[in-house]
Amino acid sequence: MKRIMILFLLLWNVSFSTHAQQKLSLRGKVIDSTGDPITGATLSVEGQDGQTSSRADGTFSLEYQKGDVLLVSSIGYLPFRVVLAGQTTLDVQLQSSSEALDEVVVVGYGTQRRGEVTSSIASVKSEDFTKGAVKDAGQLVQGKVAGLRISTPSGDPGESSQINLRGLNSINGSQNPLVIVDGVPGDLNTVAPEDIESIDVLKDGSAAAIYGTRATAGVILVTTRRNTATENRTTIEYNGYASLQTLFRKPEMMDASDYRRLIAEGVPYDDLGGETNWIDEVTRNPSSHNHNLTLFGGNSRTNFTGSINYRDWQGVLLKSGQERLNIRTNLNHDMFDGKLKTNVQLISRSAKSNNGGSTPYMWRQAIIRNPTDRIYNDEGKWQERDAYFYDNPLGMIHESINDSQFRETRLNGSVDYRPLEGLSLKMLLSRVQNNNLFGGATTFDHVNTTKNNLNGTASRDTRSAVENLMELTANYTKTFEGHKIDVLGGYSWQDDTYEQFYAYNFDFPTDNYTYNKLEAGMAxxxxxxEMTSYKENRKLAGFFARVAYNYQEKYMVMASIRREGSSTFGENNKWGSFPAISVGWDIAKEDFMANVTPINQLKLRAGFGVTGTIVSAAYMSQTSYNFDRGQGGYVNGRWVPGFVPTRNFNPDLRWERKHEYNVGLDFSILDNRVYGSLDYYTRRVKDLLYQFNVPSPPYLYPSMMLNSGEMSNSGFEALINVDAFRQGEFKWKTGLTVSTNKNKLINLSNDQFNVTVPFFEAGYTGEPIQIATHRVELGRAVGDFFVLKTVGVDENGKWLVENKEGETIPISESSPDDRQYYGNGIPDVNLGWNNSFSYKNVDFSFNLRGSFGHQILNMTRLYYENPINKAYNVLKTAYDPVYGQTLTNDLVYVSHYIEDADFLKLDNVTLGYTFKPNAIKGIQNLRVYASGFNLMTITGYKGLDPEAASYEGDFTFAPGIEHRDRYPTTRTFTVGLNVTF
Amino acid sequence: MKRIYKSIYSTMLMGVGLCGFVSFNACTNLDEEVFSEVLEKDFAPTERDLPFIVAPVYASFRNLMFGWQGYFDLQEESADHIITPVRPNGWDDAGTYRRMHQHTWNTIQWQPYNTWQQAYSSITKANMIIMQIEEGTLPLPEDIAASAIAELRAARALAYYLLLDNHGNVPIVTDYRDVDLPDQKTRQEVYDFVVDELKEVIPLLSEDVSAMYGRMNVWAAKALLAKIYLNADVYIGQQRWGEVITETNDIIQSGAFRLDPEYKNIFSHTNDESPEIIFAVPYDEVYGHGNQLHMKTLSPLSRLVYNMAAGPWGGNCAVPQFIDTYDEDDQRLYDSWLQGPQYHAVTGELVITYGKEVPGIGGDGTIAADNAGYRLGKYAIKNGATNNLDNDYPMFRYADILMMKAEALLRTGRSNEAALLVSEVRERAFKLTPEKATVTGADLEKGSTYNYGWQDKDGTVAGQNGGADIEFGRFLDELGWEFAGEARRRQDIIRFGVFQTKSWFNHRPHARAQSRTLFPIPNDERNKNPKLDQNPGYDD
Structure with missing residues (x-):
């Protein structure tokens, strides 16, 4: 502050010494507190149109009249204001503001300064993103947003990371956050990670409610990189890396020598004379590469950003991989002195994979196959055997064709008309078109033919979607005497059409056609x-409004409402209203705190908001029928399809509604050196859409989609950043995120039926065990395992379990009624610890992530740590005594295989070196780095990877299963290069 | 401020225009466009559509009878012919087959619930169509309407009969529009309802045999009525032997059916041509999926024997004690059960040899080898079979009519008349040794030759209580030999008291054996409809 005061006094003196009314020119330099130049700072003279920016060396020049007020601003610095008194030179030293206080946060349909925000929003800028071979937008912020659980349960290059915000909030609706890319709905893969400027997460209801019915699982706002320079600029950036992957961990199966040793001991295994390590045979250490080129160009009125991202990732399983090309162009143009701003963006992406037969089921075959067997038989063909569900995994890989192509074009444009200062009228139009095309085939050497006589199979599957969006918004901002008011109104229309076609044939005269001449098959x-086709259309219309007001960023209030309608609901329930309100009070700005200098910010926040969840499929509220072959019959001497109601009709279907309360504290202390947020939320979803069991009779089908349940989630989230060393040559920035979540199913009932469903079962072990793994019961949390609890093994090697009275009984005397709750698959606490260091030209970062307070069903042990079945290979540990005995029990789902899965993972380590600017002529910036992913895990869990449990799809209500059939996770090592020309 | 309003207004106006352009609709029109379903308002059915509308009533039986864990399993695995032991490739399935075998099923057991669901599915679809015809939404000429309603009521009675037999005390719903929670009826009330319905509709039903194949005609209804009377003592504690004789005589005297000279033909993939079948549930490899009995019974290796286009699952097989009861000259032993060496369809090499012995049902670590036990081969598997067979399920056939009549005669002291009918049925099974075909009334009054008792792992039968004490046990044996694998054994051995009292294989009589003659009311249905009480003997 001292410096500013001096500067101000200096200027004040000058103003009295000059008395001229003519235009004066002013030259100067904008510098930061260390004296380094600030590029791109905005300079404007109050009351005059137009503005200018500081050049690369910080210098500027402009004209003014005496008495004019000069405003200087730049992101990351406190705004500077001075009355010009006739001077011709001026050096402006801007005080850096705390990033936490001043950064721009993207909120729905606009931006706010961090200091103004009243709801729970996390914002991660590109400099804080995870570095290295990042799969998608999710991985960029993994462990960096409290409450956002991001996991990567699969090593398949084509699979996205899985993401969940603040627990499970729906049963049949989407659990995935709404991802908005530059204002248009998309997904985590819509743009390449290198193309992203910032990721903002609207966590609580009061923030997300402006997105109404799609926002219950949270909203992730992705902002792409744009040319924000206001004067001529041409920059080319190249980022490239190459990486190598290895299996994270291999299951230790018995090898041929183990087999032979056991055979010698009299164990009836088959020695087939060979020696094959099947896991080694089906895996590889693949290399991948990734190239990204970004161009920025243009001038103060017209500029563009273009990027090309190409990547070719190979998978650790043979033949698997994905090749991807993303192209993006973004064009901005200003007209009429900045009153009309237009933007056009085109994103084209395509992804291709030719995976062969590297499926999760193939992985099972590699695990269970006899290690004394051979890959090829004497004729050089795949050595097959005649057991049930037992196929040569290499035959599967090489004799299957699984080609998929994805193409997407996203075109959006906006016109932003600013007739008055503070008023913006904007129209956004967008069309997203994509299609998936699959081709599958099996050759004559595939078991489909060698075992099942199908003589080659082939299929094609194509899906296409068109999503049209129009949004009209009017935004008015006015600042006066410390008051700031921001009013937003808008309308949104979305129209999505989805179509699908599939055909399958077999019995081909040749396998040369693969899937390219389906009609040749005799089947x-x-x-x-087989053949199917389908089409659906959904429309979503919304009106929304928001008012935000603050007084000196001391008292803040924001209120919003969205009225939204969807075509998927019944006639009388199409529309719903989703209001929100939040308030904030920055105590640090009160006079009585003025002397408490260590506290820079102490903002209390409280918010309430309502969001909705849409029914997951089209047509659910329709009264309609279908012709169905499965319902057909033999009538009058011929087979006819049956004409049946498609469902138990429920034209009263309506929105799921989530009510959420959030209280939080944003703080910044010790000269903004320590800052962060604390949040507590409690949310309750009512009218849960649930496939409710209804009595049959009298209903035709035993269940129907009803609004019939209630579920709650609550939790605590903390984000603490410390700029431990921020000046000098050594810098260290560290951030910690902690989140907890507690889930409870409160009710599953419906007025119409006057009955309460006490529980539902979820999860599935698969053959030969065939029982549900989880139970979701009223009053309990989603994710509870429901299982026979083992307490010992008797002298015959059979399990002893606890019955419902708590007595120990042999498992043969137990019944399904003796199952009990045993652990839960969803972590109680998630932790992220991110560190970045720099010393001179060297930068170093590492991230630790952990999850605690959960259990995982280790299916690899459940199926393969039991020696009973000599037809399939087992883990080396299968013959280890359990409770002092060797197991002779059938495979059963028991608590013995449910393990504590607390883990702490060294997830990402990056070491980089940045060369001096222009070290090589023409190269402004050059950085090289090496990084590693998924490097080390500290855990007591005995499976392959405690993070390899899926939380989506079939596992939404059966979380915490490390499945036996899956794509194994990997460890990745990367070297890369960033160049700016 | 006026400028602001004006600007907003003009932009909005522009937007509304665009909105119409984008969607060809007003901005708030959210009517759902439906492409892949037929809306009720868009469908005006006529007489021409009747087959499509009626078919689903019968489809439920197809899905049920020979489908996964369907009626076949419910009737056979709870009885003394068929077991599904644990195999090297699985079939423990959390003990579900063991519970069927040992009668330890609980109120969440799937197989009985499956029957409940499919039976009520058929009933509700029948109710819906009857309503549509009566209300005129499905407009039909008067005579067609009358016969259609009669047929639907008969089909509905068939579904209620399955419930009467298996669950006993069930709700009766006949009005599609009434969605109030239905009351539970006693087994007596259900019996009365089914009998009255059948009696009422029989005069209105078609007598056509070929056009009504697979549907309820007058003969199917009479066969069903005879079947219900046959079991009346079990259902309501009253004997109706006279009625059995009356109904079976009607069918016999009609001349519409006769014994198929070839036993195998009644079950072949062209068995719709058999003159013996009165009511069948039709299956088809292409159109009418659901017959997957071969998939469950065959070893995966057997695909080579039949040159199959699918890999079978290798599960159920015959109880060795039952196989021991057959006369080795009885052709039905070979026509019903796959046994001994099986040869490759093309090369003629030995593929697998099915042995009779099975060490145990499993659950104690016992695993039955892939080739253990005789397999169900009655529904002949054609060369190149897929996972769906063409063979229809003959639910009521002429031999059954003769045997029902014979049983009624036998039980009313006319054993010699009964023996004539039984001999007539046996004839085709002993073509090479015709002298063995003939049985006498005295034979039929003997006990059973089934060596009832617990089977140890080595195949010896311990704790024997044999079959000699079973009244008319020999007649029960005759039913077993003739109708093995026809999804009915449970009903027969309940009627003869065996189900409740005897041990076989790894089954001992349940502590509350009598209560096991009815399956429980499914727990899920009781949760949904609190008016339903559990059947006696099932806790909770």
Missing amino acids: LQRGLA
Whole structure:
């Protein structure tokens, strides 16, 4: 502050010494507190149109009249204001503001300064992103947003990371946050990670409610990189890396020598004379590469950003991988002195994979296959055997064709008309078109033919979607005497159409066609081919409004409402209203705190908001029928399809509604050296859409989609950043995120039926065990395992379990009624600890992530740590005594295989070196780095990877299963290069 | 401020225009466009559509009878012919087959619930169509309407019969529009309802045999009525032997059916041509999926024997004690059960040899080898079979009519008349040794030759209580030999008291054996409809 005061006094003196009314020119330099130049600072003279920016060396020049007020601003610095008194030179030293206080946060349909925000919003800028071979936008912020659980349960290059915000909030609706890319709905893969400027997460209801019915699982706002320079600029950036992957961990199966040793001991295994390590045979250490080129160009009125991202990632399983090309162009143009701003963006992406037969089921075959068997038989063909569900994994890989192509074009444009200062009228139009095309085939050497006589199979599957969006918004901002008011109104229309076609045939005269001549298969003539087609359309219309007001960023209030309607609901329930309100009070700005200098910010926040969840499929509220072959019959001497109601009709279907309260504290202390947020939320979803069991009779089908449940989630989230060393040559920035979540299913009932469903079961072990793994019961949390609890093994090697009375009984005397709750698959606490260091030209960062307070069903042990079945290979540990005995029990789902899965993972380590600017002529910036992913895990869990449990799809209500059939996770090592020309 | 309003207004106006352009609709029109379903308002059915509308009533039986854990399993695995032991490739399935075998099923057991669901599915669809015809939404000429309603009521009675037999005390719903929670009826009330319905509709039903194949005609209804009377003592504690004789005589005297000279033909993949079948549930490899009995019974290796286009799952097989009851000259032993060496369809090499012995049901670590136990081969598997067979399920056939009549005669002291009918049925099974075909009334009054008792792992039968004490046990044996694998054994051995009293294989009589003659009311249905009480003997 001292410096500013001096500067101000200096200027004040000058103003009295000059008395001229003519235009004066002013030259100067904008510098930061260390004296370094600030590029791109905005300079404007109050009352005059137009503005200018500081040049690369910080210098500027402009004209003014005496008495004019000069405003200087730049992101990351406190705004500077001075009355010009006739001077011709001026050096402006800007005080850096705390990033936490001053950074711009993207909120729905606009931005706010961090200091103004009253709801729970996390914002991660590109400099804080995870570095290295990042799969998608999710991985960029993994462990960096409290309450956002991001996991990567699969090593498949084509699979996205899985993401969940603040627990499970729906049963049949989407659990995935709404991802908005530059204002248009998309997904985590819409743009390449290198193309992202910032990721903002609207966590609580009061923030997300402006997105109404799609926002219950939170909203992730992705902002792409744009040319924000206001004067001529041409920059080319190249980022490239190459990486190598290895299996994170291999299951230790018995090898051929183990087999032979056991055979010698009299164990009836088959020695087939060979020696094959099947896991080694089906895996590889693949290399991948990634190239990204970004161009920025243009001038103060017209500029563009273009980027090309190409990547070719190979998977650790043979033949698997994905090749991807993303192209993005973004064009901005200003007209009429900045009153009309237009923007056009085109994103084209395509992804291709030719995976062969590297499926999760193939992985199972590699695990269970006899290690004394051979890959090829004497004729050089795949050595197959005749056991049930037992196929040569290499045959599967090489004799299957699984080609998929994805193409997407996203075109959006906006016109922003600013007739008055503070008023913006904006129209956004967008069209997203994409299609998926699959081709699958099996050759004559595939078991489909060698075992099942199908003579080659082939299929094609194509899906296409068109999403049209129009949004009209009017935004008015006015600042006066410390008051700031921001009013937003808008309308949104979304129209999505989805179509699908599939055909399958077999019995081909040759396998040369693969899937390219389906009509050649004879199964079509025999009536055994398959064909389906489908089309649906959904519309979503919304009106929304928001008012935000603050007084000196001391008292803040924001209120919003969205009225939204969807075509998927019944006639009388199409529309719903989703209001929100939040308030904030920055105590640090009160006079009585003025002397408490260590506290820079102490903002209390409280918010309430309502969001909705849409029914997951189209047509659910329709009264309609279908012709169905499965419901057909033999009538009057011929087979006809049956005409049946498609469902138990429920034209009263309506929105799921989530009510959420959030209280929080944003703080910044010790000269903004320590800052962060604390949040507590409690949310309750009412009218849960649930496939409710209804009595049959009298209903035709035993269940129907009803609004019939209630679920709650609550939790605590903390984000603490410390700029431990921020000046000098050594810098260290560290951030910690902690989040907890507690889930409870409160009710599953419906007025119409006057009954309460006490529980539902979820999860599935698969053959030969065939029982549900989880139970979701009223009053309990989603994710509870429900299982026979083992307490010992008797002298015959059979399990002893606890019955419902708590007595120990042999498992043969137990019944399904003796199952009990045992652990939960969803972590109680998630932790992220991110560190970045720099010393001179060297930068170093590492991230630790952990999850605690949860259990995982280790399916690899459940199926393969039991020696009973000699037809399949087992883990080396299968013959280890359990409770002092060797197991002779059938495979059963028991608590023995449910393990504590607390873990702490060294997730990402990056070491980089930045060369001096222009060290090589023409190269402004050059950095090289090496990084590693998923490097080390500290855990007591005995499976392959405690993070390899899926939380989506079939596992939404059966979380915490490390499945036996899956794509194994990997460890990745990367070297890369960033160059700016 | 006026400028602001004006600007907003003009932009909005522009937007509304665009909105119409984008969607060809007003900005708030959210009517759902439906492409892949037929809206009720868009469908005006006529007589021409009747087959499509009626078919689903029968489809439920197809999905049920020979489908996964369907009626076949419910009737056979709880009885003394068929077991599904644990195999090297699985079939423990959390003990579900063991519970069926040992009668330890609980109120959440799937197989009985499956029957409940499919039966009520058929009933509700029938109710819906009857309503549509009566209300005129499905407009039909008067005579067609009358016969359609009669047929639907008969089909509905068939579904209620399954419930009467298996669950006993069930709700009766006949009005599609009434969605109030229905009351539970006693087994007596259900019996009365089914009998009255059938009696009422029989005069209105078609007598056509070929056009009504797979549907309820007058003969199917009479066969069903005879079947219900046959079991009346079990259902309501009253004997109706006279009625059995009356109904079976009607069918016999009609001349519409006769014994198929070839036993195998009644179950072949062209068995719709058999003159013996009165009511069948039709299956088809292409159109009418659901017959997957071969998939469950065959070893995966057997695909080579039949050159199959699918890999079978290798599960159920015959109880060795039952196989021991057959006369080795009885052709039905070979026509019903796959046994001994099986040869490759093309090369003729030995593929697998099915042995009779099975060490145990499993659950104690016992695993039955892939080739253990005789497999169900009655529904002949054609060369190149897929995972769906063409063979229809003959639910009521002429031999059954003769045997029902014979049983009624036998139980009313006319054993010699009964023996004539039984001999007639046996004839085709002993073509090479015709002298063995003939049985006498005295034979039929003997006990059973089934060596009832617990089977140890080595195949010896311990704790024997044999079959000699079973009244008319020999007649029960005759039913077993003739109708093995026809999804009915449970009903027969309940009627003869065996189900409740005897041990076989790894089954001992349940502590509350009598209560096991009815399956429980499914727990899920009781949760949904609190008016339903559990059947006696099932806790909770």
